[in-house]
Amino acid sequence: MRNFRLLAALCAAVSLLAAAPARADLNVVTTLPDLAAITKAVGGDHVQVQSLALSSQDPHFVDAKPNLALALNRADLLIAIGLDLEIGWLPTLQQGARNSKILVNNPGFLNASQFPRILEIPQGKVDRSLGDVHPGGNPHYLYDPRQGLAVARGITERLAQLDPKNAADYRANLAKFSDEIEKARAGWEKRLAGMKGAPVIAYHRTTAYLADWLGFQPIAFLEPKPGIPPNPSHVASVLAQGRQRKARMLLIESYYPDTTAKLVASKIPAPIVTVHGGTDFRAGETYIQHIEELVGRLEKALAGKGD
Amino acid sequence: MSTVSRRPSDALIVVSVVTLLSTASAAAQEPSPPAEATPPAAEAGTPGEAPPAELSPEELEEIQKALGSDTQEAQQNAPSGTASAPQSTPGGNTLAVPGLNTSGTNFLDLSLVLDVAAAAFTAKEPLQTGGHDPTRNGFNLQQLELSIGSVVDPYFRFDANIVFAQFGVEIEEAYGTTLALPANLQVRAGQFLTRFGRLNATHPHAWDFVDQPFAVGRVFGGEGNRGLGTEVSWLTPLPWYVELIGSATDAVGEGTARSFLGASDERVLSPLDLQLTGVVKQFFPLSDNLSLLWGLSAATGPNPTGHRNRTDVYGTDVYLRYRPITEASTTLVTFQAEGFYRRRQVPGDVLTDFNAYAQAAWRFSQRWATAVRYELGTPAKGEGGATVVDPLDPDWTEDRQRVSANVTFWPTEFSRLRLQGATDRVGWQQSPEYSVFLALELVTGAHGAHAF
Numbered sequence: 001m002r003n004f005r006l007l008a009a010l011c012a013a014v015s016l017l018a019a020a021p022a023r024a025d026l027n028v029v030t031t032l033p034d035l036a037a038i039t040k041a042v043g044g045d046h047v048q049v050q051s052l053a054l055s056s057q058d059p060h061f062v063d064a065k066p067n068l069a070l071a072l073n074r075a076d077l078l079i080a081i082g083l084d085l086e087i088g089w090l091p092t093l094q095q096g097a098r099n100s101k102i103l104v105n106n107p108g109f110l111n112a113s114q115f116p117r118i119l120e121i122p123q124g125k126v127d128r129s130l131g132d133v134h135p136g137g138n139p140h141y142l143y144d145p146r147q148g149l150a151v152a153r154g155i156t157e158r159l160a161q162l163d164p165k166n167a168a169d170y171r172a173n174l175a176k177f178s179d180e181i182e183k184a185r186a187g188w189e190k191r192l193a194g195m196k197g198a199p200v201i202a203y204h205r206t207t208a209y210l211a212d213w214l215g216f217q218p219i220a221f222l223e224p225k226p227g228i229p230p231n232p233s234h235v236a237s238v239l240a241q242g243r244q245r246k247a248r249m250l251l252i253e254s255y256y257p258d259t260t261a262k263l264v265a266s267k268i269p270a271p272i273v274t275v276h277g278g279t280d281f282r283a284g285e286t287y288i289q290h291i292e293e294l295v296g297r298l299e300k301a302l303a304g305k306g307d
Numbered sequence: 308m309s310t311v312s313r314r315p316s317d318a319l320i321v322v323s324v325v326t327l328l329s330t331a332s333a334a335a336q337e338p339s340p341p342a343e344a345t346p347p348a349a350e351a352g353t354p355g356e357a358p359p360a361e362l363s364p365e366e367l368e369e370i371q372k373a374l375g376s377d378t379q380e381a382q383q384n385a386p387s388g389t390a391s392a393p394q395s396t397p398g399g400n401t402l403a404v405p406g407l408n409t410s411g412t413n414f415l416d417l418s419l420v421l422d423v424a425a426a427a428f429t430a431k432e433p434l435q436t437g438g439h440d441p442t443r444n445g446f447n448l449q450q451l452e453l454s455i456g457s458v459v460d461p462y463f464r465f466d467a468n469i470v471f472a473q474f475g476v477e478i479e480e481a482y483g484t485t486l487a488l489p490a491n492l493q494v495r496a497g498q499f500l501t502r503f504g505r506l507n508a509t510h511p512h513a514w515d516f517v518d519q520p521f522a523v524g525r526v527f528g529g530e531g532n533r534g535l536g537t538e539v540s541w542l543t544p545l546p547w548y549v550e551l552i553g554s555a556t557d558a559v560g561e562g563t564a565r566s567f568l569g570a571s572d573e574r575v576l577s578p579l580d581l582q583l584t585g586v587v588k589q590f591f592p593l594s595d596n597l598s599l600l601w602g603l604s605a606a607t608g609p610n611p612t613g614h615r616n617r618t619d620v621y622g623t624d625v626y627l628r629y630r631p632i633t634e635a636s637t638t639l640v641t642f643q644a645e646g647f648y649r650r651r652q653v654p655g656d657v658l659t660d661f662n663a664y665a666q667a668a669w670r671f672s673q674r675w676a677t678a679v680r681y682e683l684g685t686p687a688k689g690e691g692g693a694t695v696v697d698p699l700d701p702d703w704t705e706d707r708q709r710v711s712a713n714v715t716f717w718p719t720e721f722s723r724l725r726l727q728g729a730t731d732r733v734g735w736q737q738s739p740e741y742s743v744f745l746a747l748e749l750v751t752g753a754h755g756a757h758a759f
Contacts, residue, residue: 056633065592097542128721128751256635
């Protein structure tokens with residue numbers, strides 16, 4: 001009996017110790033740092049936010065490290081991009097986390113892809129001969145701040161649902177965020193007016209939403225098919241198209257190898273724009289700052305200067 | 308998908324589970340009964356019922372009482388035949404399946420993995436010990452594996468791996484996993500590979516080599532250590548990742564428990580006639596780019612050499628993984644090693660031996676990787692320290708060492724070509740043996756998620 005009490009006391013001490021750091025009202029884990037930054041913007045001090053992936057990381061291929069399952073174990077809410085972007089790693093973590101709250105279809109799981117307007121939903125029969133195609137549509141919607149705002153609205157509602165006593169604060173934060181992003185967007189659109197109709201080459205099919213927002217034309221991709229690395233004949237044809245259509249710039253995410261992209265850009269010639277794959281949330285960057293940074297790079301490229 | 312009211316049968320399950328569990332930890336568990344009883348918010352963003360504000364213990368007790376009497380009533384109203392499972396409405400428009408999939412209505416994830424290899428051996432009778440290893444000159448069907456995964460209901464997940472060989476079908480694994488146990492517990496039940504060590508619980512798709520290290524085949528059998536049984540695992544609330552796993556499985560099977568009861572067919576008279584396995588896994592994220600997984604394992608079970616004779620296997624495994632994610636890179640370097648120390652009671656003696664492998668793999672571009680592996684197996688020694696005849700492997704009277712190296716090319720993550728060469732220094736044979744494999748793997752169907 002005494003042993004049992006000792007054990008009970010020990011367990012209590014350990015769980016207290018482990019529970020101590022979580023002072024915020026909601027512990028939110030997001031798959032990508034962009035989602036973390038948006039959640040922090042609308043959650044404020046009431047939420048503690050952590051992103052599973054880093055902004056420097058390719059979100060398609062994240063290692064299901066056990067410590068990430070540990071983060072999910074203690075989460076009240078898991079927010080994912082959806083559209084199968086995280087299919088290769090998130091299910092393992094969700095199952096290993098032993099937290100039924102954050103399993104799909106529970107209130108503690110939010111698939112953010114239900115909020116934006118999804119582009120590039122494949123028509124007809126989809127199979128993997130198309131490469132790494134996402135049957136639900138293109139998942140890279142957070143490059144468009146309008147979609148970012150839609151996602152922020154959805155996250156706010158879920159936070160308010162899970163933590164009703166702070167609902168008013170979440171909505172107030174959203175109003176502020178919405179004001180800021182709309183104001184910033186007017187400026188961004190003015191600065192990037194020259195992008196309208198501009199022919200642009202990209203590495204991966206991540207440009208759909210950016211193109212939809214800014215009105216440029218993605219004419220070719222260095223990857224012959226999504227997820228298939230560039231090969232010489234395809235690169236040659238991209239270069240030919242780039243020259244013929246007078247591509248204004250070449251976009252590549254910071255997590256892709258850039259030697260080929262640099263070569264093609266220099267041969268067209270067109271400036272190369274390295275797009276940061278996500279908000280550097282860990283360093284304290286906000287989603288608006290991340291888009292601002294992207295806009296700055298595009299603006300420079302419009303002026304003919306690369307990175 | 309829409310929010311749907313619960314049917315009585317669901318309520319019954321919820322209530323019984325809730326009453327079972329909440330008696331233990333009503334306060335500690337977040338999903339308090341009312342929250343559990345409301346339908347989960349559907350994917351379309353329909354706001355579910357807001358979680359209740361703080362309830363007093365008395366109120367919780369009242370709710371439990373009310374639910375308890377509802378259960379009784381439901382039981383009285385239930386049809387007398389309880390054999391049939393609760394019918395789900397066809398069309399799947401009832402409870403949204405809480406699958407781990409994030410898109411579409413998908414009740415069953417199916418995938419097929421085909422492993423074929425062309426092999427050449429210098430040995431007349433190659434000493435391959437793995438059930439999926441190439442074993443003869445010419446073409447080999449290593450396996451055709453059908454993986455099935457699905458969420459059964461809010462409480463269980465189902466997984467099965469059914470392996471088709473040229474001359475038969477085998478249920479390699481078929482088990483249920485709990486999804487909603489409290490206190491960080493998870494239970495698996497059915498036929499499963501035990502979590503002993505690192506490699507044992509994995510399938511050829513996850514391997515860095517065409518064949519299995521001979522240690523696994525020698526100690527547990529060609530199919531790896533598995534059995535019918537149940538497993539409990541607990542994720543401790545420590546600040547770093549510590550998982551404790553315990554399982555009890557039947558101790559029979561020439562290909563799955565050869566150091567235990569093996570092919571003999573003894574009756575289970577007490578829990579000690581089962582194989583008991585205990586594992587501790589710890590994970591250390593040394594930096595963003597470098598991580599370390601360390602496991603300690605032990606298995607104990609009866610062996611057929613005499614009354615109350617037992618076999619114990621102790622193992623340790625390390626997995627060090629370097630993958631730069633703070634900058635653009637396709638580099639991946641892994642180091643993996645496992646050791647097995649086996650102790651068998653036989654009439655008049657205790658046999659001990661040691662088997663191990665260590666391997667390093669380097670992915671040097673997006674599609675290419677190379678790997679090298681060293682293996683060692685010592686002969687069985689008696690209590691006096693002298694080499695004795697091993698009843699399971701009577702030939703194994705000297706050290707056996709094998710070195711393998713390979714190059715792998717992945718056209719995409721769904722296909723793989725691997726060229727592997729090995730030299731086998733079998734101590735009890737005159738000269739070293741050599742082998743070459745060219746293996747192709749194709750994965751089709753649902754996109755699986757990779758474990759770490």
